[in-house]
Amino acid sequence: MNSQKWIERSDNVIMKTYGRYPIVPVRGEGCRLWDADGKVYLDFLAGVAVNNLGHCHPKVVKAIQEQAATLIHCSNYYQIPQQIELAELLCSLSFADRAFFCNSGAEANEAAIKLARKYSRDTTGEPDRYGIITAAESFHGRTMATVSATGQEKVQRFFDPLLHGFTHVPFNDIDAMAAAINYNTCAVMLEPIQGEGGVNVPAADYLQKVRELCDKHNLLLILDEVQVGMGRTGRLFAHEYFGITPDIMTLAKALAGGAPIGTMLAREEIAAAFVPGTHGSTFGGNPLVCAAAIATVRTIIEDGILNRTEEMGDYLLGELEALGAKFPAIVKNVRGIGLMIGMGLHIPGGDIVKKGHEKGLLLNVTHDTVLRFVPPLTVTKAEVDEMIGILTGIFAEVAP
Numbered sequence: 001m002n003s004q005k006w007i008e009r010s011d012n013v014i015m016k017t018y019g020r021y022p023i024v025p026v027r028g029e030g031c032r033l034w035d036a037d038g039k040v041y042l043d044f045l046a047g048v049a050v051n052n053l054g055h056c057h058p059k060v061v062k063a064i065q066e067q068a069a070t071l072i073h074c075s076n077y078y079q080i081p082q083q084i085e086l087a088e089l090l091c092s093l094s095f096a097d098r099a100f101f102c103n104s105g106a107e108a109n110e111a112a113i114k115l116a117r118k119y120s121r122d123t124t125g126e127p128d129r130y131g132i133i134t135a136a137e138s139f140h141g142r143t144m145a146t147v148s149a150t151g152q153e154k155v156q157r158f159f160d161p162l163l164h165g166f167t168h169v170p171f172n173d174i175d176a177m178a179a180a181i182n183y184n185t186c187a188v189m190l191e192p193i194q195g196e197g198g199v200n201v202p203a204a205d206y207l208q209k210v211r212e213l214c215d216k217h218n219l220l221l222i223l224d225e226v227q228v229g230m231g232r233t234g235r236l237f238a239h240e241y242f243g244i245t246p247d248i249m250t251l252a253k254a255l256a257g258g259a260p261i262g263t264m265l266a267r268e269e270i271a272a273a274f275v276p277g278t279h280g281s282t283f284g285g286n287p288l289v290c291a292a293a294i295a296t297v298r299t300i301i302e303d304g305i306l307n308r309t310e311e312m313g314d315y316l317l318g319e320l321e322a323l324g325a326k327f328p329a330i331v332k333n334v335r336g337i338g339l340m341i342g343m344g345l346h347i348p349g350g351d352i353v354k355k356g357h358e359k360g361l362l363l364n365v366t367h368d369t370v371l372r373f374v375p376p377l378t379v380t381k382a383e384v385d386e387m388i389g390i391l392t393g394i395f396a397e398v399a400p
């Protein structure tokens with residue numbers, strides 16, 4: 001079946017929630033995807049920062065195959081060895097003492113919002129202590145609570161009334177954050193680097209100042225590391241880069257190498273607010289996804305992926321800056337940490353992405369004018385050079 005046939009069938013049955021490109025990927029390996037017509041693409045989107053080990057990494061494939069043949073699913077009414085092992089691994093690698101598992105980033109953030117509210121009410125005895133401060137241009141998911149937490153009108157439009165209790169302040173503005181805190185506030189929830197909001201990197205000391213504010217006012221700091229966690233910044237967790245520790249952290253996307261998973265991690269004292277009956281998920285942390293996640297996390301740590309990410313991130317950033325210097329009428333700036341890089345443009349990026357597709361390059365534009373580069377962390381120098389070559393050709397075509 002060729003791509004066109006699949007697209008026609010999709011048009012008949014799939015809800016139109018996505019503005020999908022006419023590309024039908026059917027196979028992946030490393031940084032490459034093949035479509036249903038056999039065309040090969042260099043993938044600098046990686047499932048939107050999901051395939052951090054590249055497509056179909058052999059160790060993740062093996063773990064999934066072995067687990068699928070043994071036990072795919074079992075209820076959270078019972079103990080699940082793979083879930084226990086994954087929680088031990090994540091806690092040993094982070095500030096956290098306990099993990100809750102779910103199936104996506106939005107669900108992980110839902111869990112964090114519920115935990116923050118319950119913990120704060122339990123410990124202060126104040127029923128009004130449920131407010132959460134989040135950032136303008138943030139993205140936390142598509143469920144009602146996470147849409148309410150998200151600081152983007154385009155995500156919230158059509159769905160009001162939103163969940164009560166969220167205040168949005170400009171990202172990277174500590175005075176605005178301080179001014180927004182009141183008797184009602186129980187937590188601050190931030191992405192260490194905003195992803196969907198345009199790859200916005202805060203000042204080096206912003207998160208430290210937020211941490212200080214939280215400590216001063218007895219607020220929980222929730223970091224949404226759904227996009228920037230799992231090695232993308234060259235640290236396993238992005239907050240390590242900024243030298244702070246949150247109270248609650250959420251992860252998803254890259255955690256299980258492409259298998260659907262989310263997790264919320266917290267310190268013991270906070271985690272204790274969740275007791276039987278307060279939260280749950282049928283699929284959350286099932287044996288299959290946890291086996292995939294264990295293989296993914298171990299590979300990131302054992303195969304030196306973090307050092308590679310830092311090295312390749314520096315290289316990619318340098319090459320993009322050099323490209324920007326050649327095309328100042330197109331490129332405004334380049335920013336990022338590790339392999340989470342945004343290129344701000346003077347023009348909308350949609351055409352550049354489409355031309356990339358024609359030339360076999362998968363890229364993404366976020367916030368209309370920001371090209372986002374989130375390739376697999378296993379990307380090679382030769383693949384970066386190939387991508388830069390394609391992009392140079394496109395910029396030459398679209399240059400005014």
Ligand SMILES: Cc1ncc(COP(=O)(O)O)c(C=O)c1O
Pocket residue numbers: 048103104105106107109139140141142191195196224225226227228252253
């Ligand atoms: C920072 C952040 N949080 C939450 C989410 C939502 O994750 P999911 O789509 O898995 O629900 C995303 C997705 O892009 C994200 O980037």
